[in-house]
Amino acid sequence: MHHEELTxxxxxxxxxxxGAIIPPSRDYGVPGADDELIFNDILRSLERDHGxxxxxxxxxxxxxxxxxxxLGPERRTEVAATFREIGxxxxxxxxxxxxxxxxxxxxxxxxLGQEPRPPFPKGHVVEQGDWSLLDPVRARPPMYRVVK
Amino acid sequence: xxxxxxGDFAVSPNRRARPTDYPINDANSPIKVVNFNGVGGSTIxxxxxxxxxxxxxxxxxxxxxxxxxxxxxYATLEPFFAENDRMxxxxxxxxxxxxxxxxxxxxxLPLGKSGTRFGKAMNQLGWHWWPSDSTIxxxxxxxxxxxxxxxxxxxxxxxxxxxxTDITYWPHAIRAGVELRTLCRVREITVDEHGMTTxxxxxxxxxxxxxxxxxxxxxxxxxxxxxxLMLNSVSARFPNGIANSSxxxxxxxxxxxxxxxxxxxxxxxxxxxxxPLCLWSQEFYETDPKRDFVRGYTFQFSRGVGAIxxxxxxxxxxxxPWGEDHHRVYRKLLNHRIGLSAICEDxxxxxxxxxxxxxxxxxxxIPAPRIDYTISANSLKMMQxxxxxxxxxxxxxxxxxxxxxxPILNGGWHLLGTARMGTDPERSVVNEWxxxxxxxxxxxxxxxxxxxxxxxxxxSTIQALALYIADSIKxxxxxxxx
Numbered sequence: 001m002h003h004e005e006l007t008x009x010x011x012x013x014x015x016x017x018x019g020a021i022i023p024p025s026r027d028y029g030v031p032g033a034d035d036e037l038i039f040n041d042i043l044r045s046l047e048r049d050h051g052x053x054x055x056x057x058x059x060x061x062x063x064x065x066x067x068x069x070x071l072g073p074e075r076r077t078e079v080a081a082t083f084r085e086i087g088x089x090x091x092x093x094x095x096x097x098x099x100x101x102x103x104x105x106x107x108x109x110x111x112l113g114q115e116p117r118p119p120f121p122k123g124h125v126v127e128q129g130d131w132s133l134l135d136p137v138r139a140r141p142p143m144y145r146v147v148k
Numbered sequence: 149x150x151x152x153x154x155g156d157f158a159v160s161p162n163r164r165a166r167p168t169d170y171p172i173n174d175a176n177s178p179i180k181v182v183n184f185n186g187v188g189g190s191t192i193x194x195x196x197x198x199x200x201x202x203x204x205x206x207x208x209x210x211x212x213x214x215x216x217x218x219x220x221x222y223a224t225l226e227p228f229f230a231e232n233d234r235m236x237x238x239x240x241x242x243x244x245x246x247x248x249x250x251x252x253x254x255x256x257l258p259l260g261k262s263g264t265r266f267g268k269a270m271n272q273l274g275w276h277w278w279p280s281d282s283t284i285x286x287x288x289x290x291x292x293x294x295x296x297x298x299x300x301x302x303x304x305x306x307x308x309x310x311x312x313t314d315i316t317y318w319p320h321a322i323r324a325g326v327e328l329r330t331l332c333r334v335r336e337i338t339v340d341e342h343g344m345t346t347x348x349x350x351x352x353x354x355x356x357x358x359x360x361x362x363x364x365x366x367x368x369x370x371x372x373x374x375x376x377l378m379l380n381s382v383s384a385r386f387p388n389g390i391a392n393s394s395x396x397x398x399x400x401x402x403x404x405x406x407x408x409x410x411x412x413x414x415x416x417x418x419x420x421x422x423x424p425l426c427l428w429s430q431e432f433y434e435t436d437p438k439r440d441f442v443r444g445y446t447f448q449f450s451r452g453v454g455a456i457x458x459x460x461x462x463x464x465x466x467x468x469p470w471g472e473d474h475h476r477v478y479r480k481l482l483n484h485r486i487g488l489s490a491i492c493e494d495x496x497x498x499x500x501x502x503x504x505x506x507x508x509x510x511x512x513x514i515p516a517p518r519i520d521y522t523i524s525a526n527s528l529k530m531m532q533x534x535x536x537x538x539x540x541x542x543x544x545x546x547x548x549x550x551x552x553x554x555p556i557l558n559g560g561w562h563l564l565g566t567a568r569m570g571t572d573p574e575r576s577v578v579n580e581w582x583x584x585x586x587x588x589x590x591x592x593x594x595x596x597x598x599x600x601x602x603x604x605x606x607x608s609t610i611q612a613l614a615l616y617i618a619d620s621i622k623x624x625x626x627x628x629x630x
Contacts, residue, residue, distance in 0.1 A: 120306035123296025124421035129259025
């Protein structure tokens with residue numbers, strides 16, 4: 001398992017940051033990205049971003065002056081905002097993994113009005129639309145240059 | 149599948165890094181190379197948008213005084229376009245005033261909510277638009293099931309509705325007796341003392357070096373892979389790479405710089421339900437002397453994007469906040485996106501080139517390609533024009549929060565021009581029917597032989613050219629090497 005390569009402290013910081021990026025919402029009835037199921041998916045999905053994510057977490061710990069997860073809520077928000085402002089490829093990789101795991105969670109999909117299923121084999125319906133909209137274009141003369 | 153677009157089905161071979169991929173040093177290019185390596189090649193990883201080049205694209209020197217004319221023309225290729233449309237299975241609508249008459253074998257993809265919105269906007273502006281030719285089957289076709297709008301078309305189609313050559317041409321070739329060897333990687337093309345190729349050296353699926361003798365060698369590795377292989381094929385006769393007496397192998401690399409403009413509307417549209425591209429506009433395709441650039445571009449209209457893609461791109465762009473407000477903002481973005489890209493014609497410039505990287509190698513130890521590329525002043529003006537017009541379209545379509553990505557960073561889908569076609573051996577690599585001037589039993593049938601790029605997705609024309617070259621070989625079998 002890839003997550004064994006993260007130390008316990010790094011995993012704790014990653015989970016705390018995931019929760020700061022996407023907190024749970026009672027209004028929308030969704031978990032945060034630090035939810036156990038989603039976070040386990042994140043840990044399983046680090047794959048080729050492992051190195052970048054470890055670099056991002058080291059940067060986060062430096063900004064926090066220790067473990068990010070041990071900070072109080074207000075300080076966490078401040079450090080997270082600074083981290084985002086600094087940006088960079090390692091942070092982009094970390095955020096990408098958090099978002100791609102969050103937005104494939106069944107509970108989140110349902111809250112967005114999306115069916116939590118793979119597209120195949122049922123597919124989707126896309127309306128044909130009104131083809132008479134093309135009538136003015138059909139009426140145009142040829143517009144390509146004639147080449148002899 | 150959407151999540152895998154960021155991993156083992158990423159469009160960039162450097163990110164994807166599958167065992168069949170080779171790395172590309174594209175650090176010195178504002179546009180990164182996109183391809184796919186496997187049976188079916190980059191037709192596995194494409195949107196199935198299938199416009200042809202136009203008649204004027206083959207005569208840019210004559211018509212506009214830039215670059216060079218092609219040694220073939222639209223009329224010569226027309227029967228091969230039609231044959232390829234039948235083989236690949238093209239959906240579309242006859243009657244497009246932007247093209248000479250043609251008859252796609254299947255009806256067009258549905259307009260959907262986003263297409264309807266775009267159609268109304270384009271009519272309001274009085275600009276051309278038309279349903280795209282697409283290699284997505286809209287009816288059951290030659291053993292392929294019709295499209296059921298799975299949405300994730302670019303990395304492949306579980307339904308088999310999207311045509312890729314592994315399910316169109318390859319089954320015919322295998323039935324005709326062609327042996328397909330997978331997981332093999334060619335290192336070099338060999339030549340004899342008469343300057344004729346004798347075959348290729350390759351590594352087989354177990355990594356063992358093999359030699360395959362051949363009477364004729366045909367390259368189809370496209371605009372980066374083909375010059376890479378040719379430059380790696382060094383011999384006493386060809387110290388600068390096989391068939392490279394002109395010095396043009398690897399030069400004149402053309403992408404199509406893409407200028408993407410998109411915005412958000414106040415109602416949910418199609419999102420990623422349905423093929424991503426279904427309309428084009430050729431309103432600004434042909435040269436207009438009133439503009440400050442020559443040549444032109446196609447607009448391709450995007451239906452929408454999926455949940456993961458929207459979240460990642462919007463986060464990277466700073467639109468999607470962290471914290472409490474994340475959920476509210478995300479719900480205003482998801483399925484509300486509407487956008488269009490200008491596919492700009494890139495003119496050939498010799499300094500845009502593919503060479504061999506001195507350090508980077510693939511997993512077989514074969515030197516990898518390096519890209520040195522800049523966007524020309526003409527292309528930049530064209531992109532700016534496209535962005536300004538796209539903003540007008542989006543305003544007419546009722547979109548706000550307009551965003552621009554220009555050029556699309558990971559937008560080097562179209563790899564053209566690096567072994568160009570021509571009648572003069574000093575100014576071209578292959579002749580007018582795809583045979584190398586220097587090596588009379590070596591042929592090239594991919595995007596590298598393009599003389600100019602046009603402003604459309606190239607797959608249709610690459611395939612029509614390949615059929616034309618195959619037919620030319622067949623017609624000349626008795627004196628092929630004269």
